[in-house]
Amino acid sequence: MVGSPVSSTRFWELYPPTSADDRAWVVVFRFGTVGQLRAWLDSPDRRRLLDEGRDHVTGFDVRKVGSAFSGWFRFGEAGGREAQAPPNWKQAMMVLLALYPTVMVLSLTVSKALTDGGVPEFLVFFVGNILSVATLTWFLMPLVNRVFAFWLVPGVARTRRRQAAGAALVIACYAFSLLVFGLTGWLTAD
Incomplete structure (x- = not known):
């Protein structure tokens, strides 16, 4: 180290x-x-x-x-070398897109069950982090990369229209997630 x-x-x-x-x-x-x-x-x-x-x-x-x-952003080889990753701002947007619903679902299910079962909070957070990282690494980030490849993959034509469409779609997905979890919170409120 x-x-x-x-x-x-x-x-x-x-x-x-x-x-x-x-x-x-x-x-x-x-x-x-x-x-x-x-x-x-x-x-x-x-x-x-x-x-x-x-x-x-x-x-x-x-x-x-x-x-x-x-x-989390590998798109194969380009000329015998690993292709470039998307810009950091796009990567951050994709991670947030996958991370927010993951954390919310785990909070409403696993974390709630563990907390209600008397598991100490520090262990609940640790288990939640393990599950979040595993879900992102092996399921959600590969899925997000496939769905948003038109916007993320380096080397694809970078027109303003394509850039705007990708960003708008991500923002629409954020809004949908907020709506779904906002309603879920409202429905599960005591």
Whole structure:
């Protein structure tokens, strides 16, 4: 596990080895766009720095982290490489679309049953989180990705009409969820 950086700027952080047995230093670079990352990876400056450090480095690897939710947004391979993930704002909209009904259904069913059964609240929340993550990972996010592929999949024509239609459909789904759970709450109120 990586600890606190010994040196950092807005764009990079340097982490020392985490134990006496570990000799690996970790450097984290941040890029604003995938294009900026690719430009750096292919740059003469990077090649020069790697050449200068060969006598001091026994090995290295490069790992790219696309976004916070990239594991839920995989759309196959593009030219032998994993396709880009949708923009973060679309990913966040999709996660909310799947997460809100999941949490509401679990709250109205499993969490209520566990709480009524005397299970401590901290365990109820833990079980709820396990069920939410499992439901999202193996059922709802793949379903949402298929339904909204016209709007999410990178490389699909990005017309203003398609962008507006996707966003409007997501907002309509939010409204429907709020209506359904609003009525459910009203019907189940004591």
